[in-house]
Amino acid sequence: MENIDLSNHEFVEFDGVFVLKNLNTTVSFLRFNIKGEVEYIFVNPIFRRKGLAKKLLSLVKKKTGKKIVFQKPISPMGLKLLKSLNKNNLI
Numbered sequence: 001m002e003n004i005d006l007s008n009h010e011f012v013e014f015d016g017v018f019v020l021k022n023l024n025t026t027v028s029f030l031r032f033n034i035k036g037e038v039e040y041i042f043v044n045p046i047f048r049r050k051g052l053a054k055k056l057l058s059l060v061k062k063k064t065g066k067k068i069v070f071q072k073p074i075s076p077m078g079l080k081l082l083k084s085l086n087k088n089n090l091i
Contacts, residue, residue, distance in 0.1 A: 018030045018056050027044050027047050035069075038070050041081070
């Protein structure tokens with residue numbers, strides 16, 4: 001996993017959504033509620049495995065002050081992310 005240079009990207013927050021975008025596209029976004037429940041997370045396939053999901057999740061944790069919980073149903077990619085986060089004690 002390599003980190004991505006976010007200097008040309010913009011984080012936007014509105015109504016329980018964090019969006020990371022650059023000039024050309026939406027790179028990633030995450031929808032959450034005030035209880036710390038992640039309702040949906042997406043990272044553009046071109047930008048995956050660069051720590052963006054973890055960055056978004058850390059923003060949710062900081063914003064809500066709650067333990068992160070993934071709402072069900074969890075997609076196969078979501079399960080893969082959840083296993084990685086649990087393995088590295090990130091949630």
